[in-house]
Amino acid sequence: MRKQKNKINKKAGIFAAGMVLAMIIFITTAWFAFSTTNKKISREMLCLSVLNSYYNEEDRFMLYARESAKIAASQAFYLIAKDAAVNLKENSCNVRNNYIIWTESCHPETESIKEKFLNYYNKTFSELIKNYPNKVQPEYFLLLENDTLILMAQPIRFTSEKQETFAKYTINYSFDPSFMLNLPEQKIYLEDFETIYNKIKACNNNSSCLEDISFEHWETSLEEFATYYLFNLKTKNFYFFQDDTQKYEKIELGFIIEK
Amino acid sequence: MNKKAQIGESLQDIAGIVIIILLLIIFFILSVTVFRGAGHEIKKFSDEQNIINQEHLSLKSWLEKTLTIENESITAAQLIILSKINEKYRIILEKEIDEAFYGKYDLEILSKEEMITTGWQIFPAGITFIFLPYAKEKGTFFYIPANETIVIALRKK
Numbered sequence: 327m328r329k330q331k332n333k334i335n336k337k338a339g340i341f342a343a344g345m346v347l348a349m350i351i352f353i354t355t356a357w358f359a360f361s362t363t364n365k366k367i368s369r370e371m372l373c374l375s376v377l378n379s380y381y382n383e384e385d386r387f388m389l390y391a392r393e394s395a396k397i398a399a400s401q402a403f404y405l406i407a408k409d410a411a412v413n414l415k416e417n418s419c420n421v422r423n424n425y426i427i428w429t430e431s432c433h434p435e436t437e438s439i440k441e442k443f444l445n446y447y448n449k450t451f452s453e454l455i456k457n458y459p460n461k462v463q464p465e466y467f468l469l470l471e472n473d474t475l476i477l478m479a480q481p482i483r484f485t486s487e488k489q490e491t492f493a494k495y496t497i498n499y500s501f502d503p504s505f506m507l508n509l510p511e512q513k514i515y516l517e518d519f520e521t522i523y524n525k526i527k528a529c530n531n532n533s534s535c536l537e538d539i540s541f542e543h544w545e546t547s548l549e550e551f552a553t554y555y556l557f558n559l560k561t562k563n564f565y566f567f568q569d570d571t572q573k574y575e576k577i578e579l580g581f582i583i584e585k
Numbered sequence: 586m587n588k589k590a591q592i593g594e595s596l597q598d599i600a601g602i603v604i605i606i607l608l609l610i611i612f613f614i615l616s617v618t619v620f621r622g623a624g625h626e627i628k629k630f631s632d633e634q635n636i637i638n639q640e641h642l643s644l645k646s647w648l649e650k651t652l653t654i655e656n657e658s659i660t661a662a663q664l665i666i667l668s669k670i671n672e673k674y675r676i677i678l679e680k681e682i683d684e685a686f687y688g689k690y691d692l693e694i695l696s697k698e699e700m701i702t703t704g705w706q707i708f709p710a711g712i713t714f715i716f717l718p719y720a721k722e723k724g725t726f727f728y729i730p731a732n733e734t735i736v737i738a739l740r741k742k
Contacts, residue, residue: 338597345601349608356615378634385645386727392649393662394730454730564657566666572732574667 373497380484380499387462387482387503394454395477395507397566400577402446403514404567406439407579411519413438425556427582428526434519443516444468447475464503473516475507513563515543519579522559531585544579555583640690640725644739647685648727661685665694666731686739693738 410426411434412419419432426432448468455463464479483500509516522541529535536555537548547558559579566574648662654677659667661681668674682692729735 335593342597342601346604349604353608353611356612375634378638382638382641385641389645389648389662390728390730393660396663397666397730457730457734459728459734459736566663568732572666572670574670 373495376486376497377499383460383462383484384482384501387458387460388505390458391455391477391503392505392507394451395475395505396512398447398451398454399475399507399509399512399514400565401450401567402443403516404565404569404577405446406442406516406519407561407577409442410434410579410581411439413442422554422582425580425582427554427584428523429584433523436517436520439516439519440470444470451477466503473509475509476504477507478504513543513561513565518543522579526557526583531583536583545576553585555585557581557583637725640739643686644725644727644737648729648737650685652681662727662729665729665735665737668694669731669735689742691740691742693736693740695736695738696733698733 410428412426412428412432414426416438420427420429428434451466451468455466462482464482466477466479469476469478479502481500481502483498485499486497488495518541522544525539525541526536529539533550533555539548540546541559543562544559545562547560549556549558557580560576561578563576564574565577566572567577648660648665650661651658652661652664654664654667654674664674664678664681668678682690686692726736726738729737
């Protein structure tokens with residue numbers, strides 16, 4: 327009888343010890359779950375913080391790119407005006423007193439001006455983008471549709487990685503850096519040069535007609551010489567451009583029309 | 586003997602109850618500390634981040650804002666470039682900044698080189714804790730294209 331009771335007490339002891347062991351396991355599991363949740367929250371906070379810094383970097387880059395686009399556009403406009411809006415390499419142009427003489431074979435043509443604009447624009451814009459302090463330098467492809475410049479680029483991808491003991495976390499974020507620039511909004515009128523030439527040509531060398539001539543976006547100054555007219559035009563608006571230094575001035579367009 | 590056995594059984598019951606109560610207390614403490622701690626972290630982070638985000642958006646929208654200076658429409662970002670070209674625009678710029686940020690903020694305008702020499706450094710993040718593919722600096726700042734890239738940083742007065 328006593329032996330049997332001892333057996334029961336032994337069973338109860340084993341059961342109690344089992345219960346305590348089960349509880350310890352349960353508590354450990356619960357603790358692990360809680361700490362994992364806490365770590366997970368920390369990781370989520372990290373993701374949010376990294377993503378937030380990506381959004382800010384996107385804003386920074388896009389503002390820089392848009393401002394660069396404006397500067398590049400006015401620089402290209404200045405360079406076109408500096409060459410009297412003609413293609414010196416392709417056209418047979420003559421020069422007198424450092425002024426290009428506009429003739430039937432050497433005068434501004436909108437199509438070639440647009441082509442030239444894209445070349446000049448691309449050069450300045452690429453240089454500015456290269457100067458962006460961070461490692462975000464996409465390659466842009468340019469397209470000029472009517473008066474709108476379309477700047478297309480591959481999406482920019484940001485990737486962050488964090489290596490933990492058993493796992494590697496990767497955060498990916500990408501955005502499209504493409505945008506458009508409306509040239510008239512930037513006071514850039516590429517058709518103006520051919521319009522100026524056509525208006526002058528329509529005067530047919532009549533001096534009073536040439537003196538009365540006016541252009542929407544340009545201030546006109548005309549000097550008459552024995553064998554030619556010297557035109558010195560200036561834009562009504564100011565532009566950012568660079569020759570030897572960076573300037574914010576009116577752009578000049580000078581050319582000669584022979585009598 | 587039966588009585589002694591009964592006392593033993595009662596003691597076992599009491600021990601069991603004590604363990605259960607202890608477990609309840611432990612779970613209660615865990616739930617309060619672990620969850621409250623995590624909640625606190627989110628709140629704190631969010632407040633700080635909100636201020637930075639607000640400053641970031643304010644500076645961004647101001648830099649894009651069109652201003653009329655001497656009958657010419659230019660953006661605030663262009664006015665900053667202008668202030669670097671011509672000193673007279675610096676005064677106009679300072680006035681615009683005061684108006685836009687209610688005199689509570691200063692705008693630090695630096696070149697990349699000036700920024701490094703004044704100790705306000707941008708450092709490219711390497712593969713340390715986390716890899717970031719761009720320069721990292723605390724606070725609100727933007728870059729403006731010019732001959733020499735201009736760095737604009739918003740600083741609380």
